[in-house]
Amino acid sequence: MGYAFTMSLLFTPFHLPSPRGGLTLPNRIVVAPMCQYAAINGEATDWHLMHWGNLFNSGAALFTIEATAVLPEGRITPACLGLWDDRTEATLTSTLQRARQLAPPTAVCIQLAHAGRKASSALPWAGAQLLPPQQGGWETFGPSALPQLPGEVPPTEISRAHMDTVRDAFVQAAQRADRAGVDAIELHAAHGYLLHEFLSPLANQRDDDFGGSLENRMRYPLEVFAALRAAYTGVLGIRISASDWVEGGLDVAQSAEFAQRLKALGCDFIHVSSGGVSPAQKIALGPNYQVPFARAVRQASGMATTAVGLITEAQQAEDILQAGDADLIAIGRAFLYEPRWGWHAAAKLGGEVRGKENYWRCLPREAQAVFGKVSVGMR
Numbered sequence: 001m002g003y004a005f006t007m008s009l010l011f012t013p014f015h016l017p018s019p020r021g022g023l024t025l026p027n028r029i030v031v032a033p034m035c036q037y038a039a040i041n042g043e044a045t046d047w048h049l050m051h052w053g054n055l056f057n058s059g060a061a062l063f064t065i066e067a068t069a070v071l072p073e074g075r076i077t078p079a080c081l082g083l084w085d086d087r088t089e090a091t092l093t094s095t096l097q098r099a100r101q102l103a104p105p106t107a108v109c110i111q112l113a114h115a116g117r118k119a120s121s122a123l124p125w126a127g128a129q130l131l132p133p134q135q136g137g138w139e140t141f142g143p144s145a146l147p148q149l150p151g152e153v154p155p156t157e158i159s160r161a162h163m164d165t166v167r168d169a170f171v172q173a174a175q176r177a178d179r180a181g182v183d184a185i186e187l188h189a190a191h192g193y194l195l196h197e198f199l200s201p202l203a204n205q206r207d208d209d210f211g212g213s214l215e216n217r218m219r220y221p222l223e224v225f226a227a228l229r230a231a232y233t234g235v236l237g238i239r240i241s242a243s244d245w246v247e248g249g250l251d252v253a254q255s256a257e258f259a260q261r262l263k264a265l266g267c268d269f270i271h272v273s274s275g276g277v278s279p280a281q282k283i284a285l286g287p288n289y290q291v292p293f294a295r296a297v298r299q300a301s302g303m304a305t306t307a308v309g310l311i312t313e314a315q316q317a318e319d320i321l322q323a324g325d326a327d328l329i330a331i332g333r334a335f336l337y338e339p340r341w342g343w344h345a346a347a348k349l350g351g352e353v354r355g356k357e358n359y360w361r362c363l364p365r366e367a368q369a370v371f372g373k374v375s376v377g378m379r
Helices: 046-056 086-100 160-180 194-199 214-231 252-264 291-301 314-322 333-337 341-349 357-362 365-371
Strands: 014-016 023-025 029-031 062-069 107-113 184-189 235-241 269-273 304-308 328-331
Touching: 029 341, 046 062, 046 086, 062 184, 086 160, 107 160, 107 235, 160 184, 160 214, 184 194, 184 214, 184 269, 194 214, 194 235, 214 235, 214 252, 235 252, 252 269, 252 291, 269 291, 291 304, 314 328, 314 341
Parallel strands: 029 062, 029 328, 062 107, 107 184, 184 235, 235 269, 269 304, 304 328
Antiparallel strands: 014 023
16 A cells, blocks of 8 residues: 655754754654653652653654753742752753663753742642642742732742842753753743743733833843853743733733844744733633744744644644744643654654664554655654
C-alpha cells in the first residue's frame, strides 16, 4: 500500500537565532512547560528524571522545563522547582544530564519565573489557595497590594530595591541554566505571575514610573528582559498572556506593542498564551482559542512565534503552520496523556522523528510504512 504526502511544515526544521549562533530544531513541535509540583526545597527529584527522560523520547524537537523559580519566595508552591543557589543548580544539572542519556538528542529550554502575588500557594489538587504561615506559606510580592482572589491576604507592594533583587536573580538563574547545559531560556511573563502582573492594569495600580500607562507598565518586564539579554547569549524568548480576557485588562493590541519592544531588545522567540491574572476572566475555550493572539503578535513583531492552547491533533497543528499563524506549536497536557504524541503526528503527516534504538521495534506496521525503513525514519 502506498502513501502520498505533501510536505508537512510541522516536520520541517526551524532555526531560532541568538547572538551565539542560534539553535536549529529538526521539527516545529515544542513540549510546553508544565509544573510538576515534585521538587523538594526547589531541587529536582527522581520524578523529574522520569518525566524529562520520558518526554525527551516524545518526538518533540524542543522540551521546556517547567516554571523554575529564581528565588525561594518566587515559587508558586513549596513543591515547585527552583534555580537560585548552588544546591538547586547542582541537582538540576545532574538530573538533566542523566535524563539526556536516556533519550535521543533533544533541545532543552527552561522557563524562568517569579510567581509574584500567586506564590505561596497550596498544591493545585489541594485547592491552590494561598498558604498561611502556619502551613508553610510566606510573604508574597506584587506590583501593587492587590490580592489575586477576594479575601486573600494582599501581597506586599514590591519596592524598587526588591525589584532590583528580583531582576538580578533572573540574571543569576539564567547563568546557572547556561552552566547546566540548557539550549534556550524562556522568561515567564504570563498567567498572572510577577512580570504579567506588572503588565496588567488589573494587577498594577502603581502611581510611580512602573504603573499607569502601557509604557510604564512595560518598563520593569523590559528591564528584566534586557538584563537577561546582556548576560545570556543563547536563545532567549518570553511567554506572555496576550489577553487578560477582562474588559479594561491587558489586550492583544498592547501585547503586540510589548512584542515589538522585546524584538528591539533582541528577543529570539515569543510564546503566546493568555489569561491567569484575574478570576473575572471569561475565556472562550475551544480548539485554537489562543491562535488568533499568536497570529496578531507574529504579524506585529515579525518574531518567531509559538502557538499553544488546546492544540491536540496533528492536522490541527499542521493547519496552524500552513496558515502562517505561528512558527512553532507547543503541546502541553496532550503530551502527558500521550507521551509519544510526536510519533503519532509523524505517522499521520509523513514526518520523521528521532527515537532511541530500544524503541524501534515497537512501531505498528502502518507507522513503519509511513516512516519507511525504521533505521531511516527513527534516527
